[in-house]
Amino acid sequence: MSRVLIVGGGAAGMMAGLIAAGCGHEVEIFEKNEKCGKKVYITGKGRCNLTNAGDMEDLLNSVVTNKKFLYSAFNQFSNYDVMGLFDELGLAIKVERGNRVFPESDKSSDVINSLVRELNRRNVTIHYHTAVKEVAVKEKAFSHIVTEDGKKHYGNALIVATGGKSYPSTGSTGDGYEFAKKMGHTITKLTPALVPFNAREEYVKRLQGLSLRNVGVVIRENGKEVYSDFGELLFTHFGVSGPTVISASSLLTENITRNPLQMEIDLKPALSEEQLIKGF
Numbered sequence: 001m002s003r004v005l006i007v008g009g010g011a012a013g014m015m016a017g018l019i020a021a022g023c024g025h026e027v028e029i030f031e032k033n034e035k036c037g038k039k040v041y042i043t044g045k046g047r048c049n050l051t052n053a054g055d056m057e058d059l060l061n062s063v064v065t066n067k068k069f070l071y072s073a074f075n076q077f078s079n080y081d082v083m084g085l086f087d088e089l090g091l092a093i094k095v096e097r098g099n100r101v102f103p104e105s106d107k108s109s110d111v112i113n114s115l116v117r118e119l120n121r122r123n124v125t126i127h128y129h130t131a132v133k134e135v136a137v138k139e140k141a142f143s144h145i146v147t148e149d150g151k152k153h154y155g156n157a158l159i160v161a162t163g164g165k166s167y168p169s170t171g172s173t174g175d176g177y178e179f180a181k182k183m184g185h186t187i188t189k190l191t192p193a194l195v196p197f198n199a200r201e202e203y204v205k206r207l208q209g210l211s212l213r214n215v216g217v218v219i220r221e222n223g224k225e226v227y228s229d230f231g232e233l234l235f236t237h238f239g240v241s242g243p244t245v246i247s248a249s250s251l252l253t254e255n256i257t258r259n260p261l262q263m264e265i266d267l268k269p270a271l272s273e274e275q276l277i278k279g280f
């Protein structure tokens with residue numbers, strides 16, 4: 001039996017804890033917040049879109065970059081395994097439009113509670129209000145972590161599950177990048193993804209709250225079309241959001257760091273210019 005230390009009690013940390021404890025290891029999770037899964041709580045507009053009930057090909061096709069990387073992970077623990085796990089944990093789930101899987105209660109808190117209950121049942125120790133400040137390495141191997149109160153915690157293995165850098169109010173402030181660097185990993189340039197866009201023009205911000213359906217969206221970089229979509233778009237106090245914009249952001253991470261982008265919105269994409277003029 002090994003002693004496994006996990007930094008972060010989010011979605012990844014809780015799952016890692018369950019699996020490691022299931023393999024018979026002694027597990028301790030260190031979470032800086034007062035509870036686990038603060039980000040999971042806000043997912044899927046508070047309903048938590050757990051997984052997708054489509055087949056493996058569907059899943060891989062919706063991965064935007066480096067889908068090959070996920071191939072072995074999906075093979076070892078598929079979306080059906082996720083559904084099976086929550087079934088075992090007693091969480092009723094349902095499948096909605098687009099094969100999206102949600103808890104039947106529509107409450108993300110039920111997802112978190114089912115995971116924390118199982119962690120407790122598997123005797124995983126969770127240290128709340130406990131931020132990890134440092135990861136110590138000895139002879140190129142993990143030695144121990146140091147928590148905010150100065151205490152050292154030794155273990156045979158360390159799992160860094162501190163999340164990314166988005167929504168820092170949920171606890172994910174990017175500490176894991178430093179820990180990973182310390183352990184000898186290379187960190188690539190960080191870029192935002194699945195985010196709304198800021199607009200330069202003041203008039204766009206005056207449209208705040210306006211929600212459009214069935215519109216055509218074309219995004220250009222230096223005049224060259226780099227993205228087009230059809231669907232919903234929302235004006236916000238800083239720019240634009242909604243499904244078409246969020247999807248675009250995940251594909252245009254490089255473009256947005258290079259240049260400001262131009263967006264065209266076609267309010268009546270099903271009508272030609274002649275048909276529109278005739279209508280008036």
Ligand SMILES: Cc1cc2nc3c(=O)[nH]c(=O)nc-3n(C[C@H](O)[C@H](O)[C@H](O)COP(=O)(O)OP(=O)(O)OC[C@H]3O[C@@H](n4cnc5c(N)ncnc54)[C@H](O)[C@@H]3O)c2cc1C
Pocket residue numbers: 007008009010011012013030031032033036037038039040042043044045048049050051130131132133161162163164166167170171172173174175176
């Ligand atoms: C608005 C929104 C909606 C989303 N909707 C969905 C959805 O419906 N379905 C879906 O699958 N995904 C959704 N996501 C994405 C999903 O939330 C993330 O992919 C997921 O939470 C990542 O899990 P994680 O465990 O890697 O990181 P996180 O959930 O960010 O967890 C990291 C944890 O580590 C802790 N931590 C960080 N640093 C330290 C430290 N130094 N010491 C101790 N603890 C530390 C943090 O407090 C946090 O609890 C959504 C995200 C957002 C922002």
